[in-house]
Amino acid sequence: MTTLLEPVLQRDCDLLIIGGGINGVGIARDAAGRGLSVILCEQHDLAQHTSSASTKLIHGGLRYLEQYEFGLVRKALQERERLLRIAPHIVAPLRFVMPHDSGQRPAWLIRAGLFLYDHLARRDLLPPSHAIALHSHIAGQDLQTAYRKGFVYSDGWVDDARLVVLNALDASERGATIMTATRCVGAQRVGLRWQASLESGQSGRIEVSARAIVNAAGPWVAQTAAGLSGRKSNHGMRLVKGSHIVLPRLFEHDYAYLFQNPDRRIIFAIPFQRDFTLIGTTDLEYQGDPSQVTIDAAEVSYLCAMVNRYFKRQIGPQDVVWSYSGVRPLLDDSAQKAAEITRGYQLECDAADGAAPLLNIWGGKITTYRKLAEEALALLLPRLGLPATLKTECWTAGTPLPGGDLQQPGALITRYDFDAFQQQLASRYPWLPDELTRRYAHSYGSRTGRMLAGAQQMADLGEQLVPGLFEREAAYLCEFEWARSVDDLLWRRTKLGLTSQPQHRARLQQWLDQRRDQRQDQPLAGSAGHPIAQFVEKCG
CATH class of the missing domain: 3.50.50.60 (FAD/NAD(P)-binding domain)
Known part of the structure; x- marks a missing residue:
């Protein structure tokens, strides 16, 4: 807008x-x-x-080492470090457990790959990989007892949208x-x-x-x-469909998993929005309209089967609470399998x-x-x-994204300590429920204060339109972040669609309609320089 x-x-x-x-x-x-x-x-x-239908990882791509794409992996690992610094509120470190399946890649090959993964690029914020005994590790408690050895390595999670x-x-x-x-x-x-x-x-x-x-x-x-x-x-170009399913939380710890499958593909099981587990992805050639892509029953069954192959807890399609699919536009390098395309x-x-x-x-x-x-x-x-006075030097690697300056204004983080920032936010807004404090911290980072400007109590946030979404935040997202529809608000600006019901979505649509009617004769917001004071005044 x-x-x-x-x-x-x-x-x-x-x-x-x-x-x-x-x-x-x-x-x-x-x-x-x-x-x-x-x-x-x-x-x-x-x-x-595509950009909201990823596996939500900031990673070098461990499996790309098998395809000898060392340059791509190195570049991605370098960017992983930079993104952790410029957007620490929406990009977070994540430790992955890879159970060793003796029928798949040999242990020595995995150790060699992880050593390379640790050392292809400078790594300051993330710990290195190491082997673990699954029977004595917290991440092994939820796995089938046949898996006794494993490896732990680091990557990052991102709120992609x-x-x-x-x-x-x-x-x-x-x-x-x-x-x-x-x-x-x-x-x-x-x-x-x-x-x-x-x-x-x-x-x-x-x-x-x-x-x-x-x-x-x-x-x-x-x-x-x-x-x-x-x-x-x-x-x-080759269009490749990647589908994911979301289930009620399958494990209580904060580790994620990388599973090797008999077809040589891998899937991830990732903690998602605190109460859920994200499973994905599939890699299938796609020929249809990219705007109409959806998961099919065979993909759901495939992902459930891979989960059941590793976890003690068995799941089926009836356990899926949400699914999504996206089309990746990949450069055609003549790879035979979709999963192997660069x-x-x-x-x-x-x-x-x-x-x-x-x-x-x-x-x-x-x-x-x-x-x-x-x-x-x-x-x-x-x-x-263009004129010679134009700024030509690269600058984005050293400048935080909005809300990413958690330690001091305009500065990159020197270490990852999100909990400390969240505690500061809780002290500043002691009247906010813990869950809202946590979500606002992750969504808006240091800009949480802009969204809450002038608010001194819960009543100042307005009506709760959807569980967890109050009028103040919804208005902010429409004013400054180009939100226009229910899906914009519940799936791309937040993930509150996971816990909303049809009646909540109907109320949110009604609120959007009323807002649109009231603003028909006013300029559209969401551009540079829109005063926060005007936003606060509109929010009452």
């Missing part, structure tokens, strides 16, 4: 970015921070598709215009610029002139590239004969999005004819 569409209609921009997934918003943040004028359009909600939103928020605060529910319906080169037509369901058609276009359309990248350039790309990426810059550049983003993974954005700007800047 943007405050007024008139400026967009009347001004040029340096970059028009198509796609509001992690790569699009990452590039928008980097570019805006260097002083470029940026417009990003997303046909649906931020992170509505919030990672997208916070990048968009930072881009917006640095001057970018973020437009959701807005499609690019056509563009052509005119002289040294692009003339693009955007279509918004709320605002009609918008004409934009841009020095360059970034095609970060994810699963739609190939068709978008063909539509913009008029020719077929040299790169091929998670690397290619940046293709179409700027022949000095024409206005078109940068197509092929492939990638959420962990490496920030580095991808740096490389994208390195390709684009020399081709844009």
Whole structure:
């Protein structure tokens, strides 16, 4: 959303970015921070598709070592460390237990792989791997007794949808215009610029002139590239469906699991939203509409069977409380199996004969999005004819995402101590229930105070629209984080959909409708510089 569409209609921009997934918003943040004028359009909600349907891990990709993708794993491990520092409220360390199955990979190979995983990149915030005896380890108590040996290693967990939103928020605060529910319906080169037509369901058609276009359309990248350039790309895409199921919590400790399966695929079992366990993922070739992807019964059965292979507690499809699927747009490297397709990426810059550049983003993974954005700007800047005074140095690795400066304003963390920050928040707002304090700390970090500005008691938060979601937070998410629908609020800005009932969702929809009716004649919020004082006044 943007405050007024008139400026967009009347001004040029340096970059028009198509796609509001992690790569699009990452590039928008980097570019805006260097002083470029940026417009990003997303046909649906931020992170509505691939970027909210991940396994929610920030990881190097241990299994990619078997495919000799050492460069990709090293880059991802470097980014894992950086993301833990710039977003410690939504990215957290996670220890994984890998039970050893003697019928799968041999123990010596796993030890060698973990040693390499520990040492391919500098590691300051996470402990190293080691072997364990499962019969005496807390994580072994829930496993079948046949599994006696195992390994523990480190990676990270992320709230993937919030990672997208916070990048968009930072881009917006640095001057970018973020437009959701807005499609690019056509563009052509005119002289040294692009003339693009955007279509918004709320605002009609918008004409934009841009020095360059970034095609970060994810699963739609190939068709978008063909539509913009008029020719077929040299790169091929393979769409791979990844599905996940969520169950009531299967274990009480904070470790996650990596399970090896007879088909050589792996699945994860991850603590999720305190009361649940996330199981995933599947890797299946996909040919349909990426916006309509859903899990099928065979995938549910497969994931349940793999859980039952390792855990004492047996589960079935009837135990699934939620499931989700996403389509990963992977770079076609001719791998025979979907699980073996590279998670690397290619940046293709179409700027022949000095024409206005078109940068197509092929492939990638959420962990490496920030580095991808740096490389994208390195390709684009020399081709844009911008003034020499423009900031060209890389900056995003050393600047916290909104809410990520937990220890002092603007500073990266020097060690991971989220509990200390949460305790500080509880002392500042002693009237908040513990569960709300915990969730606000994880969602908003140091910006929790902005969302709670002026509130001194629970009554100041307004009506509880859904269990755990009060009017104050819902209004904040609509004002500043582009939330427009029930699903935006309950699944991408929060995960409160897990505990909401139909009557709660109906009340939330009613509240959104009432809010929309009241604001029809007012400018849309969610842009840079929107005063927090006005928000507090509106919240009463």
